[in-house]
Amino acid sequence: DTEVTQTPKHLVMGMTNKKSLKCEQHMGHRAMYWYKQKAKKPPELMFVYSYEKLSINESVPSRFSPECPNSSLLNLHLHALQPEDSALYLCASSPNVRDTEAFFGQGTRLTVV
Amino acid sequence: SQKIEQNSEALNIQEGKTATLTCNYTNYSPAYLQWYRQDPGRGPVFLLLIRENEKEKRKERLKVTFDTTLKQSLFHITASQPADSATYLCALDITQGGKLIFGQGTELSVKP
Numbered sequence: 001d002t003e004v005t006q007t008p009k010h011l012v013m014g015m016t017n018k019k020s021l022k023c024e025q026h027m028g029h030r031a032m033y034w035y036k037q038k039a040k041k042p043p044e045l046m047f048v049y050s051y052e053k054l055s056i057n058e059s060v061p062s063r064f065s066p067e068c069p070n071s072s073l074l075n076l077h078l079h080a081l082q083p084e085d086s087a088l089y090l091c092a093s094s095p096n097v098r099d100t101e102a103f104f105g106q107g108t109r110l111t112v113v
Numbered sequence: 114s115q116k117i118e119q120n121s122e123a124l125n126i127q128e129g130k131t132a133t134l135t136c137n138y139t140n141y142s143p144a145y146l147q148w149y150r151q152d153p154g155r156g157p158v159f160l161l162l163i164r165e166n167e168k169e170k171r172k173e174r175l176k177v178t179f180d181t182t183l184k185q186s187l188f189h190i191t192a193s194q195p196a197d198s199a200t201y202l203c204a205l206d207i208t209q210g211g212k213l214i215f216g217q218g219t220e221l222s223v224k225p
Contacts, residue, residue: 041217043202043215044215045213056208097210102159102213103159104157
């Protein structure tokens with residue numbers, strides 16, 4: 001299994017809602033990532049987890065809250081988002097944080113209304 | 114400031130020709146550089162990784178070079194096909210600790 005699975009594929013939420021994005025991999029990878037991608041722009045790193053511990057937070061607003069319950073799962077909890085947070089949210093994993101390629105999921109298309 | 118730049122936003126070529134994409138970076142000393150392909154609405158797909166001590170790497174019709182003196186990588190697709198049309202992204206781990214940062218991408222269009 002060489003897949004990174006993200007759910008849901010699409011999400012529409014209001015600015016007062018709380019929702020969560022989920023990401024799962026069964027490749028035994030110990031590094032997992034969240035990226036945000038706006039149209040016609042490259043993926044922008046948000047968070048990196050290494051061995052289930054948060055190792056990089058790219059100064060992301062607190063309305064985005066990551067969680068890594070175990071080595072296979074990564075969540076992104078969303079609360080009080082703004083319309084400008086609408087984007088494609090990508091999860092990725094890699095065997096470790098050094099010297100390896102990243103495997104990306106298909107993303108969650110988030111629309112904040 | 115630190116930058117990763119890909120030479121053009123869009124590249125149009127004829128089927129069968131070689132596509133050459135450029136990635137330049139400043140103020141980094143990466144141990145390796147990666148290239149990804151991204152189709153619209155989908156996540157990036159890893160293509161090749163080249164390390165600082167490797168001058169060139171090949172995979173089927175793909176070739177990557179890495180010049181740490183020029184701070185540049187070239188990505189070649191030989192005998193290009195319309196199915197190669199996509200956005201190609203170069204990426205660097207700027208901390209060697211998982212901070213994988215992408216260039217802005219080059220949208221390649223291969224015409225029959």
